[in-house]
Amino acid sequence: SVGGCGGALQTHALTSAAVTSAAALSTNRHAREFTAMINVLIADSHPVERRTLLTMVERLVERLGDECVVAFGDNAITTFRKAKRLQPDLILLCAPLPFATGVQTVAALREHIPNAKLAILLDDKDSVDPDRYSNAGADVVLLKCDNTVEIEASLQTLLRSDRQRR
Numbered sequence: 001s002v003g004g005c006g007g008a009l010q011t012h013a014l015t016s017a018a019v020t021s022a023a024a025l026s027t028n029r030h031a032r033e034f035t036a037m038i039n040v041l042i043a044d045s046h047p048v049e050r051r052t053l054l055t056m057v058e059r060l061v062e063r064l065g066d067e068c069v070v071a072f073g074d075n076a077i078t079t080f081r082k083a084k085r086l087q088p089d090l091i092l093l094c095a096p097l098p099f100a101t102g103v104q105t106v107a108a109l110r111e112h113i114p115n116a117k118l119a120i121l122l123d124d125k126d127s128v129d130p131d132r133y134s135n136a137g138a139d140v141v142l143l144k145c146d147n148t149v150e151i152e153a154s155l156q157t158l159l160r161s162d163r164q165r166r
Contacts, residue, residue: 036066038159039086043072043079043105044094044121049144050074053092053121056148060156076100076108083113090159094121094144095133103136110137117158121151 038061042053050072061068071086073079075098083091091109095102102120109118120138122130123145130141140154 036064038064038066038068038090039088040068040070041073041079041083041086041088041091041116042070043074043082043091043097045074045098046094049094053094056152056155057092060152060159063156064159073097076105079105080108080112083109083116087113088116090117090119090155092119092121092155093138103132106133106136106138117161119155119158 040057042050042057044050044053054070057068057070069086071082071088073082077099079093079097091113093102093105093109095105097105100108102122106118106120109116118138118140120130120133120141121144122133122141124143133141139158142151142154
């Protein structure tokens with residue numbers, strides 16, 4: 001099962017094979033001409049679960065052959081600030097976060113970052129009606145207890161639909 005995504009504000013730049021620095025990515029013009037740069041924001045209050053999601057994103061990037069910058073938020077306020085600055089293509093939000101309900105966070109992100117693909121990860125289906133997240137603007141609502149392969153497939157579908165839009 002998938003873990004959550006909280007913790008300190010860290011940014012990782014990922015390539016399909018390895019973790020590299022954002023500076024190295026910006027100087028490699030040739031590589032950027034042939035691969036897409038995907039910005040991802042992982043938001044969760046649990047550091048161990050955040051690392052699990054980072055590992056999942058690394059696998060997705062490797063499969064897609066793209067480059068990726070990943071940033072983290074550990075509460076609703078930090079997540080919103082990071083999202084406004086990064087303008088992510090994909091937001092993985094483990095709801096709820098401290099300082100706001102999950103639905104409030106989704107609505108605010110959707111209003112201010114309308115083009116981002118927004119994937120919500122919930123602890124369990126009985127805690128909140130998943131339709132509330134969809135109605136607030138989530139593209140997909142997933143359960144942390146779902147099979148990791150299914151979660152990765154849903155995220156890959158979101159990323160591919162974003163690529164086709166560009």
